[in-house]
Amino acid sequence: MTEAGAVAAGSGLPRHEAERLLVVAAGRTLTPFEEVDGETMEQFASLASRRRNGEPLQYLEGTVQFGPLELLCDSRALIPRPETERLWELAVKGSVPETVVDLCTGSGCLALATKHAVPTAEVHGADLSPDALGLAMENGDYTDLDVAWHRGDLFEALPDRLRGTIDLLLSNPPYVAADEASALPIDVREHEPTLALVGGRSGLEIIERIANELGDWLALGGRFLLEIGETQAGAALELFAPFGPIVHNDLAGRPRIIEGRA
Ligand SMILES: C[S@@+](CC[C@H](N)C(=O)[O-])C[C@H]1O[C@@H](n2cnc3c(N)ncnc32)[C@H](O)[C@@H]1O
Structure with a gap:
């Protein structure tokens, strides 16, 4: 031995x-x-x-820490990142929303951490990928937090009754440009789901679709926080111009989060 x-x-x-x-x-x-x-x-x-x-350490360990929560983590969904944790911190600081939606929920990290921080909120998590949603549901059971899960394409996944009622919309959508995916580190490009990474040809397609539909779903005064790629702040400020957007930096000083209000 x-x-x-x-x-x-x-x-x-x-x-x-x-x-x-x-x-x-x-x-x-x-x-x-x-x-x-x-x-x-x-x-x-x-x-x-x-x-x-090249398999990511977190997938091999099977769990990852996100804010106050330990979550299950495997190749069905993106590994939750520190910059997304920053988005969550900004979202729940001093705010008690009644209705919260996490679009592109993946492992469910943003939805679950928000339900943990604001137990009175009605929280919804939605994703196009059945695999990711399966992991999000397992994480709901694992953390014993009550989130409603929906599968579908962006806002189409949500019950119609939520139109005009969302106080807080969170999203970390796919935002890598298709022709930049091959430049991602091998751990990421060969092991994390492509659907979680690539946001169309320019990388801005999903963000643009969210910007176009957001106004129909936010309550009056409702707030959104969205993660973006580090070169996308200028484009995102234009896309979300009707919502008086501001940009937040991540811990490394890169502009990675856009926030605004209806
Ligand atoms: C960058 S990952 C984020 C996952 C998780 N929110 C996080 O921060 O770790 C993006 C997620 O968006 C989902 N997705 C991609 N296209 C979508 C679409 N059109 N509608 C809904 N979800 C989509 C992917 O399946 C993936 O889970």
Whole structure:
């Protein structure tokens, strides 16, 4: 048998990644001098090989932290990102919306974290992908948070009764241009769903469709926050001009979130 520290060091992975995968393999944290049993070694070898081939660490771990929530995470949906967490923080700070919609919900992260922060809200999450929606529903059960899930193309997924009633609309839509997808890191382009990434030929197609339909769905004074690509702020400010938009930077100072009101 070999000690955990040596197993991690010999894996060909950055040490912190190897240590996290050892926790997955063993089902608990091992100390560096603890002997690793045969079954754990086998499980770890398989996980390490998948990681060396580019599978994201979060998919291999099976869970991810989003704000206050631990969520299930697998290849059915995009891995929730820190900039989306920032969008959620801005959305719930000092606001108590009654009706909330998360369009393009993926794993359900924005919808569920908002329901957690504002338990009195009626929260809806919608997505075109049945796979993503399946994961969002599992996350609803996993977190024991009550969100209504809908499948369909953008606003078409929503019950008609929500027209003109939404106090807070959140969305992290696909916004990568089709011909830029091949430049994404390999972990992303080969393992995360293309439908979650590519927003049409220019990357702005889905954002433009949201801008065109938003006015029919927001309540008077209703607010929206939408994640955008770092080069899209100018175009997005024009598309959302009727809503008095402002842009927020992410933690790295890049313009990544647009906000406005009906
Ligand atoms: C960038 S991912 C965001 C997922 C999640 N909200 C997050 O922040 O991690 C975009 C999501 O939009 C969904 N999607 C793509 N086109 C859509 C459409 N036309 N209508 C609804 N959802 C769509 C994808 O399936 C994917 O789950």
